[in-house]
Amino acid sequence: QSALTQPRSVSGSPGQSVTISCTGARSDFGPFEFVSWYQQHPGKAPKLIIYDVSQRPSRVPDRFSGSKSGNTASLTISGLQTEDEAEYFCCVGTFTTYVFGGGTMVTVL
Amino acid sequence: QVQLVESGGGVVQPGGSLRLSCETSGFTFSSNVMHWVRQAPGKGLEWVALIRYDGRKESYADSVKGRFTISRDNSNNMVFLQMSSLRPDDTAVYYCVKGTYVQIYLDYWGQGTMVTVSA
Numbered sequence: 210q211s212a213l214t215q216p217r218s219v220s221g222s223p224g225q226s227v228t229i230s231c232t233g234a235r236s237d238f239g240p241f242e243f244v245s246w247y248q249q250h251p252g253k254a255p256k257l258i259i260y261d262v263s264q265r266p267s268r269v270p271d272r273f274s275g276s277k278s279g280n281t282a283s284l285t286i287s288g289l290q291t292e293d294e295a296e297y298f299c300c301v302g303t304f305t306t307y308v309f310g311g312g313t314m315v316t317v318l
Numbered sequence: 319q320v321q322l323v324e325s326g327g328g329v330v331q332p333g334g335s336l337r338l339s340c341e342t343s344g345f346t347f348s349s350n351v352m353h354w355v356r357q358a359p360g361k362g363l364e365w366v367a368l369i370r371y372d373g374r375k376e377s378y379a380d381s382v383k384g385r386f387t388i389s390r391d392n393s394n395n396m397v398f399l400q401m402s403s404l405r406p407d408d409t410a411v412y413y414c415v416k417g418t419y420v421q422i423y424l425d426y427w428g429q430g431t432m433v434t435v436s437a
Contacts, residue, residue: 243421243422243423245422245423245424247363247424249363254413254427254428254429254430255355255363255413255424255427256427257423257424257425257426257427260421260422260423261421261422261423298362298363300363300365300423300424302422302423303422304377304422305368305377306365306377306379307353307355307365307368307422307424308365309362309363309364309365310362311362312362312363
């Protein structure tokens with residue numbers, strides 16, 4: 210069982226928005242500052258989509274956004290597209306260790 | 319463009335050893351932290367190890383500490399993972415991952431190499 214808790218699955222129709230949460234024990238992760246998110250399609254390597262809670266690499270579409278409140282980080286996909294169907298992992302890091310959430314499967318209905 | 323190509327995976331018996339290699343290109347290798355992350359079949363991601371840009375500091379997950387060693391060759395833009403005392407629960411796809419200079423995230427990932435520990 211991961212120290213970061215994510216819902217196992219979320220779903221939405223094309224064009225809708227979905228939000229994935231990632232909750233960690235406050236004592237384990239301090240200010241929850243270095244949160245990143247990764248997208249993984251079946252059989253493929255993960256890809257970075259959000260870092261530092263809410264920063265998006267230029268190569269990532271702007272329908273992906275990140276935020277946090279206390280010790281819960283969130284990834285929102287706005288205007289859901291069929292290619293967004295994938296597994297999403299949150300991650301909290303320090304200079305010496307990284308911990309991943311268990312992953313959330315996003316299904317586009 | 320950034321490229322990371324892992325090699326060295328295969329089937330090994332419990333207690334055995336294996337050395338993974340990762341060839342990189344498309345970025346200034348000596349300025350970036352490098353990582354190994356693994357994924358057991360049908361499971362989630364598990365961070366394994368990191369090595370600082372100059373090779374002077376390494377960190378490991380508790381699950382591999384004392385058994386795995388990460389190293390790098392900045393002259394040839396390569397990173398390695400020496401794995402020993404392998405156990406069946408080390409069976410996974412191992413990804414080589416580019417970090418950054420000082421920021422904390424996993425920037426680019428290789429396609430992975432499969433390691434199977436089985437008698």
